[in-house]
Amino acid sequence: IVILGGGTLPAEFPRQTVELNFAGDRVIYGARLYKAGVAPVVVVTGGNLPWTSTEGSPATDMVEFLVFLGVPEEAILVESESANTYENAFNTREILESFSADTIILVTSALHMPRSVPLFEKQGFTTIPAPTDYTVTRSQNQKPFSQTWPDLFFSLFPSASALNDTTLALKEYVGIAVYRLRGWY
Numbered sequence: 001i002v003i004l005g006g007g008t009l010p011a012e013f014p015r016q017t018v019e020l021n022f023a024g025d026r027v028i029y030g031a032r033l034y035k036a037g038v039a040p041v042v043v044v045t046g047g048n049l050p051w052t053s054t055e056g057s058p059a060t061d062m063v064e065f066l067v068f069l070g071v072p073e074e075a076i077l078v079e080s081e082s083a084n085t086y087e088n089a090f091n092t093r094e095i096l097e098s099f100s101a102d103t104i105i106l107v108t109s110a111l112h113m114p115r116s117v118p119l120f121e122k123q124g125f126t127t128i129p130a131p132t133d134y135t136v137t138r139s140q141n142q143k144p145f146s147q148t149w150p151d152l153f154f155s156l157f158p159s160a161s162a163l164n165d166t167t168l169a170l171k172e173y174v175g176i177a178v179y180r181l182r183g184w185y
Contacts, residue, residue, distance in 0.1 A: 026132050026133060039105055046062070059080040079095055104125045107131075118185045136165075
């Protein structure tokens with residue numbers, strides 16, 4: 001089980017412990033998969049970006065939370081040097097080579113999966129996607145057709161959440177384009 005970083009907030013004042021953010025479902029889902037016996041090892045991957053000043057890393061933050069959720073620390077492998085998804089995949093390959101692991105269960109946000117899977121496959125992994133943190137659900141997708149006319153009218157106005165969703169989608173499309181230009185796919 002490989003869990004990509006981005007779902008935690010560090011234990012910086014005034015936070016008393018590591019916390020989960022909007023993408024924290026990936027940590028919970030990874031723990032759930034481990035506890036269901038899907039795989040014997042969890043790899044947490046994610047380092048600090050150069051402009052952050054936090055101690056630790058997203059990977060070490062995930063360890064703290066996974067242990068809290070009941071995953072034994074000895075079952076967790078840590079990759080805390082990567083600064084992007086390409087490096088997550090490359091560094092994970094180096095860690096798992098000694099285990100002769102060629103199949104992984106990749107846990108990340110559903111929106112991030114189309115960019116992530118090809119990177120891990122390029123490293124030689126058979127990659128089983130385990131998406132979480134869905135932006136749109138079935139009921140939300142069907143909502144426009146079941147709304148009353150006032151609800152439908154007001155749903156046409158911009159909202160902060162829709163702008164955030166658009167920003168996240170654009171980031172993924174730009175990431176895919178950049179990764180292709182760099183030859184990472």
